[in-house]
Amino acid sequence: MEQPNMSYIQSMSGGDKVFEQKLIGVIKREFPEEKEVFYANLKAGNYLKTADNVHKLKHKILILGLEKSYHTAVSFEDDLREGKTHLSADFEAILITLTDYLKTI
Amino acid sequence: MNCIIIDDEETARAIIKQMCSLADGLTVLEEFPNAIQAMKYLNQNEVDLIFLDIHMPDFTGFDFIQSLKNPPKIILTTSDSKFAIDAFEYDCIIDYLVKPVLPARFEKAVLKARKTELKQEVVIDSEPKEQTTSDNDLYVNIDRRLIKIDIPSIYLIEAKGDYINIKTQTKNYTVHSTLKKIEEKLPADLFLKVHRSYIINVDEIVDIEDNSVLIKKYVVPVSRSNRPELMNRLNLL
Numbered sequence: 001m002e003q004p005n006m007s008y009i010q011s012m013s014g015g016d017k018v019f020e021q022k023l024i025g026v027i028k029r030e031f032p033e034e035k036e037v038f039y040a041n042l043k044a045g046n047y048l049k050t051a052d053n054v055h056k057l058k059h060k061i062l063i064l065g066l067e068k069s070y071h072t073a074v075s076f077e078d079d080l081r082e083g084k085t086h087l088s089a090d091f092e093a094i095l096i097t098l099t100d101y102l103k104t105i
Numbered sequence: 106m107n108c109i110i111i112d113d114e115e116t117a118r119a120i121i122k123q124m125c126s127l128a129d130g131l132t133v134l135e136e137f138p139n140a141i142q143a144m145k146y147l148n149q150n151e152v153d154l155i156f157l158d159i160h161m162p163d164f165t166g167f168d169f170i171q172s173l174k175n176p177p178k179i180i181l182t183t184s185d186s187k188f189a190i191d192a193f194e195y196d197c198i199i200d201y202l203v204k205p206v207l208p209a210r211f212e213k214a215v216l217k218a219r220k221t222e223l224k225q226e227v228v229i230d231s232e233p234k235e236q237t238t239s240d241n242d243l244y245v246n247i248d249r250r251l252i253k254i255d256i257p258s259i260y261l262i263e264a265k266g267d268y269i270n271i272k273t274q275t276k277n278y279t280v281h282s283t284l285k286k287i288e289e290k291l292p293a294d295l296f297l298k299v300h301r302s303y304i305i306n307v308d309e310i311v312d313i314e315d316n317s318v319l320i321k322k323y324v325v326p327v328s329r330s331n332r333p334e335l336m337n338r339l340n341l342l
Contacts, residue, residue, distance in 0.1 A: 014127045
């Protein structure tokens with residue numbers, strides 16, 4: 001599986017290391033909250049809301065450089081709006097990868 | 106140029122805010138996690154530019170734009186490119202940024218906003234562009250000529266980006282203007298805005314269906330919010 005990276009954050013920060021750390025702090029705080037809501041909605045079968053959660057999470061997937069995973073997220077979001085959940089495991093694997101990565105930065 | 110940022114995702118707001126700080130002459134006045142808070146702010150403050158997320162819970166970016174009487178320039182920010190076509194329906198939207206926003210693309214959008222600001226200043230200086238001299242005449246500026254249009258002969262006006270298409274019984278005219286401006290010049294008893302992109306001559310209605318009205322051969326959409334006013338105008342049996 002592809003690995004997360006800081007390329008985007010470094011490219012948009014204008015070399016501002018303080019901002020980079022601040023942004024990482026925001027992501028570290030926001031990502032677990034979004035993930036929790038995602039799992040709750042998925043478990044409850046609220047697929048439209050789950051799709052909205054994926055929509056929001058997919059931005060962070062790209063910010064952290066997971067381009068292939070982003071396409072999985074897009075498909076999963078579309079599927080959820082039609083009540084289909086077969087990409088759940090793939091998407092959850094992406095969330096685990098990001099969770100692990102955020103522990104390292 | 107000053108701006109506000111509306112996005113329910115803090116990460117997205119932080120990124121736009123940083124890019125604004127790196128751009129010359131662009132000041133972020135406030136940021137909001139939802140459109141309702143921004144509306145309250147805009148009731149009391151003027152801004153030049155809004156960075157607006159489309160996909161927000163409860164009240165979307167498009168709902169927000171429709172709620173504004175005089176929307177400032179808006180740059181949409183979204184994770185989906187599929188709303189781009191809808192964006193063309195609004196004169197105030199000057200660009201559309203797909204997240205995560207790239208610095209070069211951001212700069213291009215801000216440059217567009219600055220150019221639009223300059224254009225608007227020129228238009229204000231040379232106004233009035235549309236002048237009425239009698240109750241039945243409307244003068245429009247086309248290629249530096251003031252052309253007279255007989256108002257009752259207009260049956261449909263359609264907004265297309267920065268232009269409006271005025272369709273009359275004899276000829277069609279494309280004018281650099283907005284629906285809002287021309288609406289102010291037209292007699293309210295004869296014309297009605299039925300959609301954000303269309304004004305119709307009520308006398309020219311052929312028939313009405315649920316969400317559309319037939320004007321000559323043109324099927325014109327009627328928005329939900331404008332439908333009650335349209336129905337009030339009709340002499341219903």
